[in-house]
Amino acid sequence: MTTEPEVVPLSPVSFLDRAADVFPEKAAVTTASGWTQSYSEFRAEAERVAERLRRASVGRGDTVAVLARNGPDALRMHYAVPGAKQPWSRRRPRR
Numbered sequence: 001m002t003t004e005p006e007v008v009p010l011s012p013v014s015f016l017d018r019a020a021d022v023f024p025e026k027a028a029v030t031t032a033s034g035w036t037q038s039y040s041e042f043r044a045e046a047e048r049v050a051e052r053l054r055r056a057s058v059g060r061g062d063t064v065a066v067l068a069r070n071g072p073d074a075l076r077m078h079y080a081v082p083g084a085k086q087p088w089s090r091r092r093p094r095r
Helices: 012-022 038-057 072-083
Strands: 026-031 036-040
Touching: 012 026, 012 038, 012 072, 026 038, 036 038, 038 072
Parallel strands: none
Antiparallel strands: 026 036
16 A cells, blocks of 8 residues: 655745744754854744735735845845745846
């Protein structure tokens, strides 16, 4: 008898949720200066930002623009914007 594997589509938000549930204290973000943040801390921050976007009445069809260097702030937005049910398209500005 064979059992079919459970297939769960992953999105950035569902990936973060799973990682925070399975590895809450593991480092999710580490910077060159040595600052670290666990998956549970990172998820909590991303959820706070997503909630702020919802409270600001950001809705379907609205554009959310973020100007941030590569790092924790940009990464947080990568999860917060879709967490607020908005499409996310990252663009890297030309130098």
